[in-house]
Amino acid sequence: GAGVSQSPSNKVTEKGKDVELRCDPISGHTALYWYRQSLGQGLEFLIYFQGNSAPDKSGLPSDRFSAERTGGSVSTLTIQRTQQEDSAVYLCASSPSRNTGELFFGEGSRLTVL
Amino acid sequence: DQQVKQNSPSLSVQEGRISILNCDYTNSMFDYFLWYKKYPAEGPTFLISISSIKDKNEDGRFTVFLNKSAKHLSLHIVPSQPGDSAVYFCAASARRGAQKLVFGQGTRLTINP
Numbered sequence: 660g661a662g663v664s665q666s667p668s669n670k671v672t673e674k675g676k677d678v679e680l681r682c683d684p685i686s687g688h689t690a691l692y693w694y695r696q697s698l699g700q701g702l703e704f705l706i707y708f709q710g711n712s713a714p715d716k717s718g719l720p721s722d723r724f725s726a727e728r729t730g731g732s733v734s735t736l737t738i739q740r741t742q743q744e745d746s747a748v749y750l751c752a753s754s755p756s757r758n759t760g761e762l763f764f765g766e767g768s769r770l771t772v773l
Numbered sequence: 774d775q776q777v778k779q780n781s782p783s784l785s786v787q788e789g790r791i792s793i794l795n796c797d798y799t800n801s802m803f804d805y806f807l808w809y810k811k812y813p814a815e816g817p818t819f820l821i822s823i824s825s826i827k828d829k830n831e832d833g834r835f836t837v838f839l840n841k842s843a844k845h846l847s848l849h850i851v852p853s854q855p856g857d858s859a860v861y862f863c864a865a866s867a868r869r870g871a872q873k874l875v876f877g878q879g880t881r882l883t884i885n886p
Contacts, residue, residue: 663816694876701777702817702862702876715873750816760805760866762874764816 661685663765665751671771672741680736680768684753691734692754692762693726697747705749708734741772776800777865779877787885792850794880796863799844803865807874808837808848811860820861821848853884 664683672678684691693705704718708728719725723741728734738745748769752762778797786792794808804825809817823830823837823846830837836849850857863877 699878701779701878702864702874704873704875707873718873752816760807760822760874761819762817764809764818766814766816 663751663753663763665749665765665768667768668766669769669771671773673773674743675740677737677739678741678770680738680749680751680770682734682736682751682765684732684734684751685755685763686732688753688755688763689731690754691728692752693734693736694750694752695747696750696767702750705736738770741770743772746770746772775878776803777863777875777877779861779863779880781880782878783881783883785883785885786853788855789852792848792853792857792882792884794848794850794861794863794882796846796848796877797844798846798865800865800867800875801844802867803875805866806837806839806846807864807866808835809862809864809876811862811879817862850882853882855884855886858882858884 666681689710691708694702696702706726707715723739726736748767750767752764754762776799807822808820810820811817821832821835821837823839828839839846860879860881862879864874866874
């Protein structure tokens with residue numbers, strides 16, 4: 660498929676465990692974003708990658724959250740020592756350039772922390 | 774601090790009638806606005822956008838209106854169709870293409886046959 664691919668689609672974990680969420684953006688898209696949607700809430704910005712520039716991490720809620728983007732393509736969002744409040748749908752999006760403002764979202768990874 | 778607000782969590786409209794979804798923002802630096810549509814278990818998809826230099830943008834059945842003085846925008850869908858039933862998110866940025874789109878909480882639209 661040509662869309663943004665995220666894995667796993669569902670993840671159930673125990674409090675205190677680490678989780679990794681993966682995102683494969685659309686080929687050729689230079690910008691990659693992570694958002695999350697908690698139950699009943701809007702989409703909350705987490706982090707943004709643009710080419711080789713330093714990522715904008717201003718939305719990460721705590722130092723337990725980190726993300727990397729290898730080779731300008733695949734991105735991994737890591738949550739260490741998960742807490743129940745981390746339960747949410749984590750959405751990845753990519754964009755072909757900085758000038759459109761139109762993001763292409765994946766289907767999301769639903770994280771449930773017990 | 775909710776910079777983009779969608780005060781109606783849900784809206785129910787008869788098929789064929791007009792659906793009007795509203796969005797308010799507080800940040801006067803926002804100058805580019807977008808609407809996204811989201812079906813269950815899918816990611817949001819872009820629907821329509823408007824720049825602050827315009828007060829209206831139309832695309833088929835969808836029209837977005839922007840009132841800068843009131844910091845308010847609305848999405849009109851006419852005529853509404855059952856396939857329009859989804860959650861609609863309003864989003865804003867300080868400039869087109871800016872990395873951080875700020876989203877509202879969403880409005881669940883249900884079109885009744």
